[in-house]
Amino acid sequence: MIAKDLGDREIVDKVFSVAKKAKEAMLEYGDSVIDATIGSLYDEEGKLVVLNTAMEVYRELPPEDITGYASNFTGTPEYKESVKISLFGRDYESFLSEHHCEVIATPGGSGAISTSIRNYLEYGDTILLPKWLWSPYILMAKDRKGSCEFYEMFDNKNEFDIADLKERVERLSKIQENVVLIINDPCQNPTGYRLTIEEWQRVREILVDCSKRANVIVIVDIAYIDFDDREFEEKREFLEIFKNLPERVLTIFTFSLSKSLTCYGLRVGAQIALTTSETVIKEFVSANSYTCRATWSNISRGGMAMFSKLISDTEKTEKLRVEREQYRELIAQRAEIFIREARECGLDILPYVSGFFLTIPTGEYTAKMEELLEKNHIYTVVLDEGIRIALCSVPKRKIEGLAFKIKELLECAKQK
Ligand SMILES: Cc1ncc(COP(=O)(O)O)c(C=O)c1O
The missing domain is CATH 3.90.1150.10 (Aspartate Aminotransferase, domain 1)
Known part of the structure; x- marks a missing residue:
């Protein structure tokens, strides 16, 4: 049937x-x-x-904040702001000046990744995934009748295999209008690898070069980012990689409270899109809002309220x-x-x-x-x-x- x-x-x-x-x-x-x-x-x-810090806040929420619908099916404004603060810092507005950044609340990181694939991978196209990977990426791509191609991750010296990634992105950019690739970083599942800033810079060069031929959508799966041991300034160096990219490169960070707050069952996450193009961001918001409405409507209001309360209070x-x-x-x-x-x-x-x-x-x-x-x-x-x-x-x-x-x-x- x-x-x-x-x-x-x-x-x-x-x-x-x-x-x-x-x-x-x-x-x-x-x-x-x-x-x-x-x-x-x-x-x-x-x-x-x-x-405990997260649970205390959750328990103190008014019941209607737990049981009610969220005010908006793409996430509450406070939640969206908290997600930006959590990733980019409290000064995110100046850090991202001259950029367009929008957040869409999703059920966990899974919701963020699957929605991104659904809206950017052309039906039947090939997606680029790491050879060592969290396998649901494959199921998500298959939902678009996509095939999966795997970049090596490590060369024979056990260093990040940038040459292999370059070759694959380049090849796809010659035959597809959209090149969608996923990089799970930092704390990659299943290896625990984290690209160095120099490796990220090389990745950036590849994306820029390929955007001359195709649209490039890089999904950066940051599900484990809060277990990364770098200081704030080093994390910002990583985030700088995604700034000032050509208009044909769209970065979507996929964020999750599952690991960050050990709240796996609350199903709270987000897509965070970053681009230099106003047209691209408008399209991102409308297409992904459509998916929210047509799939899960809206996510846990309590989960969003908990996160917003934690992030808006610097002591907490x-x-x-x-x-x-x-x-x-x-x-x-x-x-x-x-x-x-x-x-x-x-x-x-x-x-x-x-x-x-x-x-x-x-x-x-x-x-x-x-x-x-x-x-x-x-x-x-x-x-x-x-x-x-x-x-x-x-x-x-x-x-x-x-x-x-x-x-x-x-x-x-x-x-x-
Ligand atoms: C690499 C990676 N990305 C995303 C997720 C999504 O998690 P969730 O949907 O619970 O946020 C997981 C969960 O294990 C994961 O390992």
């Missing part, structure tokens, strides 16, 4: 299915099981982290930053243990800087590794050519020794 043009709609969500296996194993084998699948933040006692913002910083530090400690041990035993990992996950490339041995890991009660998210370890949810005591164990299993997989 399903509309024929939709094609195959079966979802094989590996993350949820492995996570289920891990839970079952936990019931049978107890604490010896390592569940490195969960992409939410957990503390050292195995409890889901709830940021600081309290939130300090609270979140403890957890960012905790993830960094977990990463440090894993990376140190991996170095000690010669286990390769993809370049990690910060963030919830790291990845071990396992290439042709991936299927074998999956089997061996499960036999040893270690559950990870198995990618096409690697395994992802969720540093965000595994306590330090379980991270200790994990790299050694994985190295041993990888050697075993290679022998069979």
Whole structure:
């Protein structure tokens, strides 16, 4: 009965299915099981982290702020302003002078990314995605009957493969009117990579050059930006990359409260469009407002109110930053243990800087590794050519020794 043009709609969500296996194993084998699948933040006692500063504000909201419709289906004005402050700083107006910047509230980062793809990827066109990626991007592109092309991310020296990205963007710009690409940065899922400013500058040159032939829409997935360890000024250097671009380049940052406030279930996020063109921004607002109205109407008023209250009050913002910083530090400690041990035993990992996950490339041995890991009660998210370890949810005591164990299993997989 399903509309024929939709094609195959079966979802094989590996993350949820492995996570289920891990839970079952936990019931049978107890604490010896390592569940490195969960992409939410957990503390050292195995409890889901709830940021108290955010929850206090949420609990104090008047009931109608939680149950009522939002005043506008593209987000409340206060929320839109808070999103701009959160990303660009309190002086966002002067920072963005002579630019056009608009915010559309979406259900989580997922809503922001899917809406961006829906409105800019021509039906049947190819989208450029990272080889190591958060796989829902692929489903979202398929909804436009798009094909996916993957840029390498890392070259054989394990450095960001700018040449590969350049070649692919260039090729597409010669055959498509719109080139849509996604870069998940900082704290890339699943590698934890972050492009250096120099690498971003090279990316910028590529976008500028290709905009002579095509429209370039760069979706910068910043879902994990609040777990980036850079200072404000360094973050601004990153944001400078997207200023003063030609009119045919549109940047859409996709933002999410899921990780920033550990409020995954509230479903609050945003598209933040930045351009030098008035026509492009007007079109962005109307097309994306249309999608909101035609898809989910409006998002959680309570979620937006909570964020706006947190950001408009500098004391609360600081309290939130300090609270979140403890957890960012905790993830960094977990990463440090894993990376140190991996170095000690010669286990390769993809370049990690910060963030919830790291990845071990396992290439042709991936299927074998999956089997061996499960036999040893270690559950990870198995990618096409690697395994992802969720540093965000595994306590330090379980991270200790994990790299050694994985190295041993990888050697075993290679022998069979
Ligand atoms: C890279 C990346 N982008 C976006 C999202 C979207 O998250 P949400 O829709 O919960 O905001 C996720 C969630 O795991 C993610 O890992």
